[in-house]
Amino acid sequence: xxxxxxxxxxxxxxxxxxxxxxxxxxxxxxxxxSFNMTELSDYATIEHNMVVTTDAHVIKPLFFPGGxxxxxxxxxxxxxxxxxxxxxxxxxxxxxIEEGFAVSDLQKIVxxxxxxxxxxxxxxxxxxxxxVEKHNAEGLYITTTGIGFLPPNCHLSTSKxxxxxxxxxNNFIGEHTIAIINSRNQLNLNPPPCSDCAPLNHLIQKxxxxxxxxxxxxxxxxxxxxxxxxxxxxxxxxxIIEESALxxxxxxxxxxxxxxxxxxxxxNEGVIVTFAASQPRQLLSTMQNHKYxxxxxxxGYVTNEVKGVYLRTSLGSLRPLPMLNADPxxxxx
Amino acid sequence: xxxxxxxxxxxxxxxxxxxxxxxxxxxxxxxxxSFNMTELSDYATIEHNMVVTTDAHVIKPLFFPGGxxxxxxxxxxxxxxxxxxxxxxxxxxxxxIEEGFAVSDLQKIVxxxxxxxxxxxxxxxxxxxxxVEKHNAEGLYITTTGIGFLPPNCHLSTSKxxxxxxxxxNNFIGEHTIAIINSRNQLNLNPPPCSDCAPLNHLIQKxxxxxxxxxxxxxxxxxxxxxxxxxxxxxxxxxIIEESALxxxxxxxxxxxxxxxxxxxxxNEGVIVTFAASQPRQLLSTMQNHKYxxxxxxxGYVTNEVKGVYLRTSLGSLRPLPMLNADPxxxxx
Numbered sequence: 197x198x199x200x201x202x203x204x205x206x207x208x209x210x211x212x213x214x215x216x217x218x219x220x221x222x223x224x225x226x227x228x229x230s231f232n233m234t235e236l237s238d239y240a241t242i243e244h245n246m247v248v249t250t251d252a253h254v255i256k257p258l259f260f261p262g263g264x265x266x267x268x269x270x271x272x273x274x275x276x277x278x279x280x281x282x283x284x285x286x287x288x289x290x291x292x293i294e295e296g297f298a299v300s301d302l303q304k305i306v307x308x309x310x311x312x313x314x315x316x317x318x319x320x321x322x323x324x325x326x327x328v329e330k331h332n333a334e335g336l337y338i339t340t341t342g343i344g345f346l347p348p349n350c351h352l353s354t355s356k357x358x359x360x361x362x363x364x365x366n367n368f369i370g371e372h373t374i375a376i377i378n379s380r381n382q383l384n385l386n387p388p389p390c391s392d393c394a395p396l397n398h399l400i401q402k403x404x405x406x407x408x409x410x411x412x413x414x415x416x417x418x419x420x421x422x423x424x425x426x427x428x429x430x431x432x433x434x435x436i437i438e439e440s441a442l443x444x445x446x447x448x449x450x451x452x453x454x455x456x457x458x459x460x461x462x463x464n465e466g467v468i469v470t471f472a473a474s475q476p477r478q479l480l481s482t483m484q485n486h487k488y489x490x491x492x493x494x495x496g497y498v499t500n501e502v503k504g505v506y507l508r509t510s511l512g513s514l515r516p517l518p519m520l521n522a523d524p525x526x527x528x529x
Numbered sequence: 530x531x532x533x534x535x536x537x538x539x540x541x542x543x544x545x546x547x548x549x550x551x552x553x554x555x556x557x558x559x560x561x562x563s564f565n566m567t568e569l570s571d572y573a574t575i576e577h578n579m580v581v582t583t584d585a586h587v588i589k590p591l592f593f594p595g596g597x598x599x600x601x602x603x604x605x606x607x608x609x610x611x612x613x614x615x616x617x618x619x620x621x622x623x624x625x626i627e628e629g630f631a632v633s634d635l636q637k638i639v640x641x642x643x644x645x646x647x648x649x650x651x652x653x654x655x656x657x658x659x660x661v662e663k664h665n666a667e668g669l670y671i672t673t674t675g676i677g678f679l680p681p682n683c684h685l686s687t688s689k690x691x692x693x694x695x696x697x698x699n700n701f702i703g704e705h706t707i708a709i710i711n712s713r714n715q716l717n718l719n720p721p722p723c724s725d726c727a728p729l730n731h732l733i734q735k736x737x738x739x740x741x742x743x744x745x746x747x748x749x750x751x752x753x754x755x756x757x758x759x760x761x762x763x764x765x766x767x768x769i770i771e772e773s774a775l776x777x778x779x780x781x782x783x784x785x786x787x788x789x790x791x792x793x794x795x796x797n798e799g800v801i802v803t804f805a806a807s808q809p810r811q812l813l814s815t816m817q818n819h820k821y822x823x824x825x826x827x828x829g830y831v832t833n834e835v836k837g838v839y840l841r842t843s844l845g846s847l848r849p850l851p852m853l854n855a856d857p858x859x860x861x862x
Contacts, residue, residue, distance in 0.1 A: 213660025
């Protein structure tokens with residue numbers, strides 16, 4: 197898609213940070229152009245089969261059912277490394293803290309990072325702290341950088357995706373978004389919906405040893421539909437998702453219906469989309485035997501029946517799932 | 530020094546981000562305690578002789594004579610890698626951008642990053658962007674992570690510092706701080722003082738090949754005096770600095786006298802402190818032949834004449850140079 201700088205792009209808007217089409221446009225116009233890249237990817241492979249990735253986390257609120265910014269900062273980066281096929285090993289972290297922030301909250305967040313790092317089996321090895329004046333950061337921003345090691349002969353890529361590949365996800369979708377909406381707007385849902393925020397590297401390693409996996413990606417900002425559109429942009433193969441196969445919890449479905457939100461576009465923090473050639477049964481059983489894969493499902497397939505990403509609705513009709521220009525919910529990760 | 534949490538430490542203050550004693554205390558109480566480290570260092574050495582480092586940059590203003598946040602983010606990280614003795618190779622960067630920020634300013638900053646990366650010979654390989662609402666970041670914060678490779682048998686460490694080592698710096702001190710004070714307070718000094726912000730890795734590589742260097746550190750937040758105190762904390766050897774030998778430009782000296790500031794505590798962005806056993810002449814000549822070492826000087830030595838860090842004043846008396854609790858000028862890097 198040709199990208200043109202127009203009036204609307206003279207000023208940064210929240211939509212530029214949504215992870216959807218406008219983020220791609222900003223990256224293309226500003227970052228990739230200067231850094232001589234085709235795109236500013238959030239990870240890269242360097243010498244010694246090392247994969248490195250970096251992410252800024254600006255979520256609000258800082259604490260939510262199922263996690264906090266500390267857990268999210270670790271899992272986000274661990275999962276980015278893991279979906280490349282690499283085994284995450286190290287994390288570095290920077291903290292931009294607002295003057296007046298409670299040290300006890302900082303201690304809770306840092307303890308949560310350490311607990312999550314232990315769960316994932318990674319070590320936090322270096323960091324930096326900066327403090328900014330009151331009203332110059334919303335409490336705390338954390339940037340994490342991850343380093344992992346790719347096993348020999350592991351090359352997951354959209355270029356390996358082929359016709360008839362099955363598409364899997366490991367978990368209910370939309371849980372993180374609904375948890376944040378509930379926290380942020382004090383909806384007081386009872387029980388409070390919980391974020392799916394979790395390090396998926398151990399699950400992913402099990403999946404990689406049992407199946408012929410072609411490509412994986414964690415469905416954070418922009419949700420499942422955005423990942424699928426990025427895959428289509430890359431490999432131009434059609435994708436059909438079966439509405440009836442989507443794992444969506446009843447509370448998430450009910451709140452989404454009420455608020456007019458679409459779970460396929462919601463950010464997740466513990467959902468990976470996997471393209472694999474293998475028979476569904478073996479991979480599904482591996483996933484369902486892991487605590488972060490209990491709700492795993494085959495949700496669709498790669499096909500030449502369509503050009504683009506489509507949803508086969510429960511009524512049997514095909515509805516396009518385009519990439520959005522912007523996500524309706526900023527500061528979700 | 531035993532560190533105790535007291536009332537004053539229940540809330541984060543700007544002083545906790547100054548790089549001085551209170552930053553050490555915060556790191557010790559919150560980060561090192563949770564992450565099972567003796568300290569939260571800003572760099573670490575991992576497999577394959579790789580050195581990794583990470584830094585958040587929250588400087589204001591974003592543009593200043595001699596640089597901008599983009600140049601500073603690259604040089605800060607390149608220099609952190611280089612003072613370990615490693616050759617910097619890769620950078621990753623995250624951008625937290627305030628809604629309403631001008632895309633043209635972002636383009637200038639990103640172009641400046643790329644120009645500085647080219648000068649330093651490093652590649653920017655991955656990144657991430659997030660956007661926060663107006664008034665939740667002061668324009669732009671950049672976190673950079675650097676990766677470098679340590680040559681075999683290169684082990685710079687405070688444990689190698691020995692009695693009679695000479696102490697060198699490569700440049701005028703205080704230039705960055707005076708440039709920022711002038712920009713921030715619109716003092717309209719003419720000509721405007723210029724930051725020393727520069728990638729020093731090529732200079733450092735030349736120094737390492739010609740001399741028996743024991744330890745190096747870039748004197749950013751907290752200035753030369755803070756580095757020297759950190760060295761004394763580590764190796765318990767006395768340090769005497771000769772006031773008459775300090776390279777300080779006339780404008781910096783004049784403005785410091787006027788404002789009652791001490792250049793030895795001022796942040797720099799292009800100054801390295803070097804401890805070396807070698808004869809001064811050879812190392813000084815190597816430094817002075819490089820564009821970022823023209824004002825190089827031997828500024829002092831390691832001694833058992835004193836316990837701590839002392840300044841021999843122009844009058845011949847010895848004055849202690851303790852570590853400050855806080856830097857008087859926040860948001861300097």
